[in-house]
């Protein structure tokens with residue numbers, strides 16, 4: 001019984017931390033994964049799944065340190081995308097109606 005309670009407590013702490021913490025780069029990559037076709041210039045407009053990811057990403061960027069860490073992730077992710085249309089990357093958040101303060105770019109400055 002005590003053991004069941006402590007396992008539940010550990011799970012609850014894990015979930016609380018997952019919500020409070022900045023997403024890992026893996027999670028950031030997963031959020032923007034549906035945008036790859038748009039970023040490569042293959043899709044005319046960002047579509048639902050992609051914008052859903054951008055909105056989710058926006059929700060994780062609440063403070064300047066959040067932005068710095070998400071920015072650092074995007075900077076490592078950007079060069080690994082098969083094709084990155086920089087102009088499209090720059091307007092992606094706005095195309096989704098999100099005022100995200102980070103652009104997907106290999107040359108983004110994460111310190112400002």
Ligand SMILES: *[C@@H]1O[C@H](CO)[C@@H](O)[C@H](O)[C@H]1NC(C)=O
Pocket residue numbers: 055058059061062097098099100
């Ligand atoms: C993006 O995040 C900001 C700050 O948390 C929030 O005010 C805004 O409503 C969010 N935008 C969308 C479209 O979710």
Ligand SMILES: *[C@@H]1O[C@H](CO)[C@@H](O)[C@H](O)[C@H]1NC(C)=O
Pocket residue numbers: 064067099101112
């Ligand atoms: C965007 O980020 C910069 C640097 O962190 C900050 O000075 C600026 O206020 C932010 N703008 C918005 C709309 O969050």
